[in-house]
Amino acid sequence: MHSSQQQNPSSSSVTALKCSGIAKSFGSRSLFSGINLELRRREMVALLGASGSGKSTLLHCLSGVLPTDEGTTWIGEQSLDNLNREQLAQCRRTKIGTVFQFFHLMPTLTAAENVELPLQLLGNPRAVRENRVQELLERMGIAHRANAFPSALSGGEMQRVAIARAIAHRPPIIFADEPTGNLDQNSGQEVLRLLTEITQEENAALLMVTHSEEAAAICQRSYKLEEGMLTAV
Numbered sequence: 001m002h003s004s005q006q007q008n009p010s011s012s013s014v015t016a017l018k019c020s021g022i023a024k025s026f027g028s029r030s031l032f033s034g035i036n037l038e039l040r041r042r043e044m045v046a047l048l049g050a051s052g053s054g055k056s057t058l059l060h061c062l063s064g065v066l067p068t069d070e071g072t073t074w075i076g077e078q079s080l081d082n083l084n085r086e087q088l089a090q091c092r093r094t095k096i097g098t099v100f101q102f103f104h105l106m107p108t109l110t111a112a113e114n115v116e117l118p119l120q121l122l123g124n125p126r127a128v129r130e131n132r133v134q135e136l137l138e139r140m141g142i143a144h145r146a147n148a149f150p151s152a153l154s155g156g157e158m159q160r161v162a163i164a165r166a167i168a169h170r171p172p173i174i175f176a177d178e179p180t181g182n183l184d185q186n187s188g189q190e191v192l193r194l195l196t197e198i199t200q201e202e203n204a205a206l207l208m209v210t211h212s213e214e215a216a217a218i219c220q221r222s223y224k225l226e227e228g229m230l231t232a233v
């Protein structure tokens, strides 16, 4: 690699997520093993597989939500190995964004406050937070809904708030678990368009669990999790 690329953390040649030899069991049941994967910034990768094959569990392992039995995961240059609880939480707060099928917005916070939350957790000053929130709400086409609570938003609007929240702190990697699974056709297409644009604009990688062929089609690579193994499709 050229030295100038090594020094530029937003270069598309920089690794956003890498895992090697990941294995996970629940009790005596092995879900998967020997999982290797690498995503560079601005890459979008789809994770496919039958219901129950372990896709969400793999996402949880790679995002540090669940411990793995074997293997190592790096978020950017940070290995998740040997981090204590607080270090892992800090790594997740700074380096990971997540988009869920059912949005997981805080119901007692407005759209703007939901987007602001990750920035608040990192102690960003108010002016920085407000600028970033405004920028992202405008980018997502929902600035006019800034003061609405989630209960007053449509599914598509909630997911756009959730995408803004996921990217607010400029993480190198976004994990999305069926981001269009609870949306109608039009809202789903809009969310896929925004995810594609935002990963490019913000230099993030996207790893997306999906059952949707349309969603997989926007990704540069697709993998299928089957019988505990990951294969390119």
Ligand SMILES: Nc1ncnc2c1ncn2[C@@H]1O[C@H](COP(=O)(O)OP(=O)(O)OP(=O)(O)O)[C@@H](O)[C@H]1O
Residues within 6 Å of the ligand: 026, 031, 049, 050, 051, 052, 053, 054, 055, 056, 057, 058
């Ligand atoms: N904490 C847990 N303890 C025991 N078993 C679990 C746990 N979490 C998940 N499982 C089991 O692991 C298997 C894989 O679950 P997972 O949710 O990862 O699958 P998935 O491929 O994402 O499925 P879907 O497409 O239906 O969301 C399932 O059989 C599930 O019941």
